[in-house]
Amino acid sequence: VAQMMFASLLNSGWWEGLGAVSCLALLIACLCHDLDHRGTNNSYQLATDSPLARLYSTSTLERHHLNQCLLILNLPGNRVLDSLSPVEYGETLNVIEEAILATDLALHFKHLGSMKDLAGKGPAGLDWRER
Numbered sequence: 001v002a003q004m005m006f007a008s009l010l011n012s013g014w015w016e017g018l019g020a021v022s023c024l025a026l027l028i029a030c031l032c033h034d035l036d037h038r039g040t041n042n043s044y045q046l047a048t049d050s051p052l053a054r055l056y057s058t059s060t061l062e063r064h065h066l067n068q069c070l071l072i073l074n075l076p077g078n079r080v081l082d083s084l085s086p087v088e089y090g091e092t093l094n095v096i097e098e099a100i101l102a103t104d105l106a107l108h109f110k111h112l113g114s115m116k117d118l119a120g121k122g123p124a125g126l127d128w129r130e131r
Helices: 002-012 014-018 020-032 042-047 051-055 060-073 086-101 105-125
Strands: none
Touching (some): 002 014, 002 020, 020 086, 042 051, 042 060, 051 060
16 A cells, blocks of 8 residues: 555655645555554444444544554654654644545545546646645
8 A cells, every 4th residue: 555655646746736744644644554453344343342443433443543553653763753843743643644544445435426526637626735
C-alpha cells in the first residue's frame, strides 16, 4: 500500500498539489493502516463483543490501527513529526486519521459515488485548494 501511494504521488504529480505535509501523512497512514490487525473484521469484533468493539463503537479495527499508529509515533526514537510546526502537526494527524478510518470497507459505498464523479472529471476536476 505504501509503495503504491509513493508511486502514485510521485508519478502523478499529486504531491505538488497536496503538499509535503499531506504527502507525509498519507505515507504514514499507508504504513500504519493495518497495524496490529487481528485477522478478523469489524462484524466479527462486534458479534463477539470483543474488547476492541467495546472500546471503539464504529470502525472498530480502523480506530485500533489509528491508535496504534499514534502510540508508535509518540515513542522515543519514532517522533518523526517533532520538527513540524503545531499547525503542520495538527494537519498531519488529521490526514492520518481520515486516511486510516477511510479504509473501513463499510464506508466504501459511501465514498464510491464521489470517487467515480472525480475520476470522470479527470485532472481538470481536481481543485487542490478544497478541503
